[in-house]
Amino acid sequence: MKEVETLWEEVRELSLGKSGRVERLESPPTPLRFLREFVSPNKPCLISNATLHWPALSSWSHDDYLSRALSNDVVSLHLTPNGRADALVPAPSTSSSSLCFASPYVHRLLFPEALRLILSCGNANSSGTVAYAQQQNDCFRSEYSALAADCEPHIPWASQALGCLPEAVNLWIGNHLSETSFHKDHYENLYAVVCGQKHFLLLPPTDVHRMYIRQYPAAHYSFSQDSGQLKLELDNPARNVPWCSVNPYPSPETKDAEISQFPLYFNGPKPLECTVKAGEILYLPSMWFHHVKQTPDSSGRTIAINYWYDMQFDIKYAYFNFLQSISYPSTCNLKLAGTECEDSGSDVCACLSKYAPVADVVKMSKDGEGE
Template sequence: MREIEALWEEARELSLGTSGGVERLDSPPTPLQFLRDFVSPNKPCVISNATLHWPALSSWSHDSYLTRALSSAHVSLHLTPNGRADAAVPINSDDPSTLCFASAHALRMPFPEALNLIVNPHSTNFVAYAQQQNDCFRSEYSALAQDCDAHIPWATDALGCLPEAVNLWVGNHLSETSFHKDHYENLYAVVSGEKHFLLLPPTDVHRMYIRNYPAARYSYSQDTGKFTLESEKPMRCVPWCSVDPYPSPEAKHSAMSRFPLYFNGPKPFECTIKAGEILYLPSMWFHHVRQSPDAAGRTIAINYWYDMQFDIKYAYFNFLQSVPYQSTHNPTLPGTMSDDLDSDSDCDSFAYGCKDKLGADESVTNLPNASAKEE
């Protein structure tokens, strides 16, 4: 079905652009402009000079201010061995081809201790990332509420609602978010450091090689200083993007062979979001995130999740995702069998094959079409 590959090109030629860049605005748009030019066509943009009035842009550059304001706050901190949480990772190093969906080891601690672990990654054998989500800015970090807007006024007017959740993200150069999509209109504001996004539109869903992976969670032992992967019980399977856009040099050839639709297709849209800028990330766009810290060693961002409209675009996406597709780049490779997302038997078969390695029980649950809330 070459028509699917033609769709990728046509979407870029008609609407998104072919340069691989993201449109930039020098100042915040009016609600009408935002709705007409970006939300309605499901098109991302970067807005400069969008948050210059926030006290956070100056005050959060000082650790002393943050630790004083949050001196009594206990926050959630997420630990991984390599900075990659909520990602498809090998179950063990001896078999890199067998993957699971790994979530971070989560713990609660005073914010000053959490910040110290984030900005000093080389003094530990783990990567710490404050990525709680679930409206954490208005709960765990409420002491900072006066430092930035409770919502983005022009977005609120355009979308006709207040954000469902506002989240704070504090990480370092090792923190990474794997490709995924969200069912939200996402306004992503960087306060300190830089965020580097790779973006693919919903039309490119087959290029993500979404597969069902058994869910597991990292468990960190302070006694041994080591991580283990433990299966969730009852076992469930999570549909997740398989593509790592930055494979290691030794893994690059294998990755390009396994995922030709991604590596041989149109380049992802790329953008870097700096302090004072906002990225509008449209609903259902796939995105991968890396970051560069500020001089103090951390990257801080706030994002506002507004409910998307589950309209005809959502119906079109679900139909497209359901279409099995065989790569024309290498027809001997398995296609992107999106119907696997609705198949309990495939998930069960894979999960049981991983059961002994993960120490799982006999119960398996499949979550079709799950979409985790991420950056």
């Protein structure tokens, strides 16, 4: 499958050019330039000085302002033991090393208390939970509508280029433990950081085989009033979620095993690294794989707002669907970055919905959709 590896390199060159980095624009592009140079070729870019005119850039850095503006608003707070919501964790009630896809426990409460929990959970509190405001599903225009005047309802140059308004606008408030595992979304994503920094790892859709997408049993965290602890339970009725198997930051204890298990990722081309700072917008094209970590501001939190625009299900979608339908071994006997791997013969695409109807694919992408 030398041709597939050549495709990885060619797409990387087309997306990054000679710099090897995500292209940075010093100011927002015209709609025509954005459409021609980034949306049409499915190419990410980082836009500086994009939201400096938003009142949010100054007012949201003060907890008192946020608590006053949202004093009577009930919001959804996602709780996990470690800050990694919608991620793979050891399955409950099993002595094996099997994994499951765990969704967070969602707690509804007044915003001032939610913010207090986010900040107090920065080092994991006595209940062993980390809080992250990451409701998605258009939460900014519903739960946080009191803040609407502090930023734009959409990104004008992006809306004009894409020919539509965003389907959803989401607000994210977390601490240094908040992390989003590798995944992709069927949306054009305009991601604006307001406070702190977001650290993205990016891979183009053509690298699908390197993500080792497999079916995992779905599970969820519940909260026990008796113990005050989160408990992981498998969903009933049982269902499976296709999810990326790769953890790009393995612990020293598991690193060798992870590299051996996922050689196409660890021994192949490095993911693109991109840090988005306050006042900047990352254009994340549809179907790009991304992993997100964050660095909080001096107050201990990171705040971002993102705009999800519907993607066009055009010929590119058909190409990507065809590519992921190709059987590719989970390891290979070709030299990747000078490393030899043995061919195990297993098919990493066996669990993918190869030619599912568009509506079904979109529904699948929303199981654990992330930043």
